Amino acid sequence: METSRRDFLKIGGLCALGLSSLEVGDAIAKSRAAKYLTNPDACTAKRWAMVIDVKKCWQAEKEECKDCILACDWAHNVPDIPVKRQEVKWLWNEKYENAFPDQDPALEPEEVKEKPFLVLCNHCTHAPCVRVCPTQATFKSADGITMMDMHRCIGCRYCMAACPYGARSFNWRDPRPYIKKINPAYPTRDRGVVEKCDFCVERLQNGKIPACVEACKQKALIFGDLDDPKSDVRKALDSRYSIRRKPELGTMPAVYYLI
Amino acid sequence: MKIYDGKYILIGLLVFGVLATFPIWLDHGKVIAPADPSLNTPVIDAMMQKHCILPKAQMITEHMKLLNVWRTEVVRDGKRLYVAPDGRKYEMSLETECFRCHSNKAQFCDRCHNFAGLDKATDPYCFSCHVVPSEKKPGAGAVAVVPKEGK
Numbered sequence: 001m002e003t004s005r006r007d008f009l010k011i012g013g014l015c016a017l018g019l020s021s022l023e024v025g026d027a028i029a030k031s032r033a034a035k036y037l038t039n040p041d042a043c044t045a046k047r048w049a050m051v052i053d054v055k056k057c058w059q060a061e062k063e064e065c066k067d068c069i070l071a072c073d074w075a076h077n078v079p080d081i082p083v084k085r086q087e088v089k090w091l092w093n094e095k096y097e098n099a100f101p102d103q104d105p106a107l108e109p110e111e112v113k114e115k116p117f118l119v120l121c122n123h124c125t126h127a128p129c130v131r132v133c134p135t136q137a138t139f140k141s142a143d144g145i146t147m148m149d150m151h152r153c154i155g156c157r158y159c160m161a162a163c164p165y166g167a168r169s170f171n172w173r174d175p176r177p178y179i180k181k182i183n184p185a186y187p188t189r190d191r192g193v194v195e196k197c198d199f200c201v202e203r204l205q206n207g208k209i210p211a212c213v214e215a216c217k218q219k220a221l222i223f224g225d226l227d228d229p230k231s232d233v234r235k236a237l238d239s240r241y242s243i244r245r246k247p248e249l250g251t252m253p254a255v256y257y258l259i
Numbered sequence: 260m261k262i263y264d265g266k267y268i269l270i271g272l273l274v275f276g277v278l279a280t281f282p283i284w285l286d287h288g289k290v291i292a293p294a295d296p297s298l299n300t301p302v303i304d305a306m307m308q309k310h311c312i313l314p315k316a317q318m319i320t321e322h323m324k325l326l327n328v329w330r331t332e333v334v335r336d337g338k339r340l341y342v343a344p345d346g347r348k349y350e351m352s353l354e355t356e357c358f359r360c361h362s363n364k365a366q367f368c369d370r371c372h373n374f375a376g377l378d379k380a381t382d383p384y385c386f387s388c389h390v391v392p393s394e395k396k397p398g399a400g401a402v403a404v405v406p407k408e409g410k
Binding site for chain 2: 034035038142187
């Protein structure tokens with residue numbers, strides 16, 4: 001059979017039309033595919049940070065206030081393990097000399113030396129834990145939070161060795177029996193993963209401030225965007241002198257203490 | 260035709276044939292109960308038009324893939340809202356979305372998993388961390404009550 005030039009061009013034209021219809025099909029399929037969106041109510045920031053007004057915290061401390069710690073433990077199903085070496089801690093009180101060992105505690109007022117300091121993950125800009133994690137189970141989110149991906153954690157504890165603040169806890173055992181009342185809206189952890197404070201990322205992404213900040217009646221915990229000069233944290237930092245834990249290490253913590 | 264040692268070879272072949280088809284003989288004629296997962300929870304019963312996130316056939320074969328994608332989107336990318344191909348919106352959360360309707364793990368998840376031989380406590384291990392709703396009160400989802408007593 002011989003193909004005339006005319007027929008050849010006709011067939012060629014039809015083929016081109018057929019191929020271009022693939023694109024249309026693709027576009028239709030894409031418009032029908034599932035979409036993944038951020039919650040429109042989410043709290044957003046360029047750099048989340050926390051400021052702890054130590055004096056306000058101490059006022060409540062007279063009545064042995066632990067509202068923030070209790071709220072955190074409840075929100076995240078943090079177990080209460082009696083063995084000191086196996087404790088799991090997200091937010092807890094630390095002595096001045098342990099929280100700020102580089103401050104050379106010698107001649108500070110007695111009040112400062114004896115009162116507790118609230119400590120948590122510092123969500124460092126240059127987080128050593130993130131650098132050493134072999135599986136990227138811990139990573140920096142775009143808004144500055146040092147995140148934990150529990151599914152990816154292999155329990156090697158490099159991050160715990162790297163963290164200069166002792167902010168990370170390992171699950172040496174199944175934590176469930178040590179949780180008094182389980183919050184059904186949040187997962188627990190399994191044996192063999194590392195956990196820590198994550199600035200309540202699940203609450204932020206659904207438009208709520210962190211549980212500890214919400215729970216503090218004294219308003220001693222201030223939370224906001226460090227990159228926004230009009231934010232509450234920046235106003236607080238403008239108004240009073242503040243310190244950070246172990247600044248000489250260059251990790252750039254995002255948790256500030258107003259003195 | 261003569262087969263050397265034919266007697267042994269034929270007996271051997273027969274034994275092999277019986278052993279190789281043993282699983283078929285063993286289950287022959289047995290009626291295996293279907294997995295029969297229960298869809299009857301208060302929330303699902305109250306739905307006018309019963310639907311899941313994706314069509315049923317797709318949910319049966321692909322729910323684990325969907326959950327894995329959800330996990331990545333939520334944990335790694337901070338995206339929590341899923342818009343299904345039919346336009347319905349869902350929060351990507353096992354606790355507050357999946358369990359909101361399927362509050363009966365023992366009659367729903369477990370029945371199929373057990374049927375498929377995934378009956379060890381560690382397999383699938385979703386539930387060693389993700390909190391299963393209390394089976395005594397089906398439908399009672401996330402009730403956030405801060406306990407008053409000390410830690």
